Amino acid sequence: MSDMIVVQDLVKNYGDFCAVNHISFTVTAGKIFGFLGPNGAGKTTTIKMLTTVLEPTSGKILVNGHDPTRDQKQVRRSFGIVFQDPSLDDELTAAENMDLHGALYAVPKSERVKRTQELLELVGLFDRRNDFVKQYSGGMKRRLEVARALLHRPKVLFLDEPTIGLDPQTRNHIWGYINLLSKEHSVTVFFTTHYMEEADRVADDVAVIDHGKIVAEGTPASLKESTKCATLEDAFIALTGHAIRDEEASATDRMRMMGRAWRGSGRR
Amino acid sequence: MRAIYILCARQLKRYVRSPARIVGSLGQPIVFLLALGFGLGATFAKAGAGNYFNFVTPGIVAMGIMFTAVFSGIEIIWDRQFGFLKETLVAPVSRLEIVLGRVLGGAIVAMIQGCAVFIVCLIFGFRLEHWAMLPVALVFMFLISLLFTSIGTAIGSVLQDMQGFPLVMNFLVMPLFFFSDALFPMNGLPKALSAALHLNPVTYGVDGLRGALGHAFAFNIATDLGVLVVLSAILLSIGSYLFSKIQL
Numbered sequence A: 001m002s003d004m005i006v007v008q009d010l011v012k013n014y015g016d017f018c019a020v021n022h023i024s025f026t027v028t029a030g031k032i033f034g035f036l037g038p039n040g041a042g043k044t045t046t047i048k049m050l051t052t053v054l055e056p057t058s059g060k061i062l063v064n065g066h067d068p069t070r071d072q073k074q075v076r077r078s079f080g081i082v083f084q085d086p087s088l089d090d091e092l093t094a095a096e097n098m099d100l101h102g103a104l105y106a107v108p109k110s111e112r113v114k115r116t117q118e119l120l121e122l123v124g125l126f127d128r129r130n131d132f133v134k135q136y137s138g139g140m141k142r143r144l145e146v147a148r149a150l151l152h153r154p155k156v157l158f159l160d161e162p163t164i165g166l167d168p169q170t171r172n173h174i175w176g177y178i179n180l181l182s183k184e185h186s187v188t189v190f191f192t193t194h195y196m197e198e199a200d201r202v203a204d205d206v207a208v209i210d211h212g213k214i215v216a217e218g219t220p221a222s223l224k225e226s227t228k229c230a231t232l233e234d235a236f237i238a239l240t241g242h243a244i245r246d247e248e249a250s251a252t253d254r255m256r257m258m259g260r261a262w263r264g265s266g267r268r
Numbered sequence B: 001m002r003a004i005y006i007l008c009a010r011q012l013k014r015y016v017r018s019p020a021r022i023v024g025s026l027g028q029p030i031v032f033l034l035a036l037g038f039g040l041g042a043t044f045a046k047a048g049a050g051n052y053f054n055f056v057t058p059g060i061v062a063m064g065i066m067f068t069a070v071f072s073g074i075e076i077i078w079d080r081q082f083g084f085l086k087e088t089l090v091a092p093v094s095r096l097e098i099v100l101g102r103v104l105g106g107a108i109v110a111m112i113q114g115c116a117v118f119i120v121c122l123i124f125g126f127r128l129e130h131w132a133m134l135p136v137a138l139v140f141m142f143l144i145s146l147l148f149t150s151i152g153t154a155i156g157s158v159l160q161d162m163q164g165f166p167l168v169m170n171f172l173v174m175p176l177f178f179f180s181d182a183l184f185p186m187n188g189l190p191k192a193l194s195a196a197l198h199l200n201p202v203t204y205g206v207d208g209l210r211g212a213l214g215h216a217f218a219f220n221i222a223t224d225l226g227v228l229v230v231l232s233a234i235l236l237s238i239g240s241y242l243f244s245k246i247q248l
Helices: A043-050 A072-078 A094-104 A109-122 A138-149 A168-185 A196-202 A220-227 A232-240 A251-264 B002-016 B019-039 B041-046 B052-081 B084-089 B095-123 B131-158 B162-178 B191-199 B201-212 B221-244
Strands: A003-014 A017-028 A032-036 A058-063 A079-082 A156-160 A188-192 A205-210 A213-218
Touching: A003 A043, A003 A188, A017 A043, A017 A188, A017 A205, A017 A213, A032 A043, A032 A168, A032 A196, A043 A058, A043 A156, A043 A188, A072 A079, A079 A138, A094 A109, A094 A138, A094 B002, A094 B084, A109 A138, A138 A168, A156 A168, A168 A188, A168 A196, A196 A232, A205 A220, A205 A232, A213 A220, A213 A232, A220 A232, B002 B095, B019 B041, B019 B052, B019 B095, B041 B052, B052 B084, B052 B095, B052 B131, B052 B162, B052 B201, B084 B095, B095 B131, B095 B221, B131 B162, B131 B201, B131 B221, B162 B201, B201 B221
Parallel strands: A032 A188, A032 A205, A079 A156, A156 A188
Antiparallel strands: A003 A017, A003 A058, A205 A213
């Protein structure tokens, strides 16, 4: 089996603060890989570096054999991503969001239409394809984002907390598609989550990151065994401790609050 | 090219779909047009300077364009906030294509808004001397749109959130509008004000528009075009550069 993602000695510093501290891991092609850690552990920072939107301070990354700092376009063609926060255009319809994505990824028009139908049917949104995304619920948006991330047939799918804030039905559906993709279409999946029970159920391999360092990796079973815990959640607590982590509110979070106030007033 | 086209089309779609924004953006220019255009008309005519309503129309059109264009550029902040920016930044297209698509889309939107303001001016009594010059006026409207969308894009790439927006409007866009020839003629001004007018790109934009719409040019068409083209190119470059430096 070949490696879809290779990370060697990766570091990201923000001034004096070390967000990611000399981490190394590999993700085997076709596997579902869970990247676990408490808030502020460095999960999202790592995903940003893997997906070309953040420059590493040092270290080496290969995604599908390409270096995100040098071969940005090859890397970008190789992956699809569902971000932690929504990244849809609310003022467009679901079908238009899909079409725009296809155009950005140079998928031919006829193929775009065909795949949009297939994928929207897969996530159960085909009937609502001409509705504006602003009318969608959180769960529908997430399903649409999963469908969109698959439109250009990526080799690897990044999911940053794909099930956060969703009801059990939607969570089950989403993991259902992800399993299907992995097993039937051999898409490699790299996800983060805070739901250890989900990670235990779907991940082939996991790595636990804390304070910017990888503290454990292996199969969920091997982690439970090495920590002598019955559940992955207990194993996770055993590895990362009981202290509650505070994450700084990002500028984006603060602005989202403002945005609601501003938008409402219809200011230009 | 495909990316530029699709992002440009997206801006237009969003604009056409929010009639509230279109109508809302007409409010400010209309208030200026009616209050100043009719309010100062008698004084202006008594001073022997002609029809003030006709004089001020190009300035009001420029105003409509400037505000819409800066806002279109600054919309990057909204897209950052609502997440759509990420979708474009991880796509296999260059930042330059993204920024060109955005700026072009924003500029076209601003130009349409300028046309809407112009139609309002026609309804309230503006007299166009030579319809054949209308294409020249459209060129100037597009250049003003391009210049200010580029400025908005540059600012939107640097600002992290919307908190700085009133700062931009009150300390950049408003002064650029008021310290130009939009509302008053250039002759007989105090030296400092006259100097400010000469350094202000809006002055050249309004002058070009005014000339094309049937008044005398204060400079000449070549100077006006030259200043706008060169400044638009410079600001578009700065905007593209700053946009290329955005990290998530």
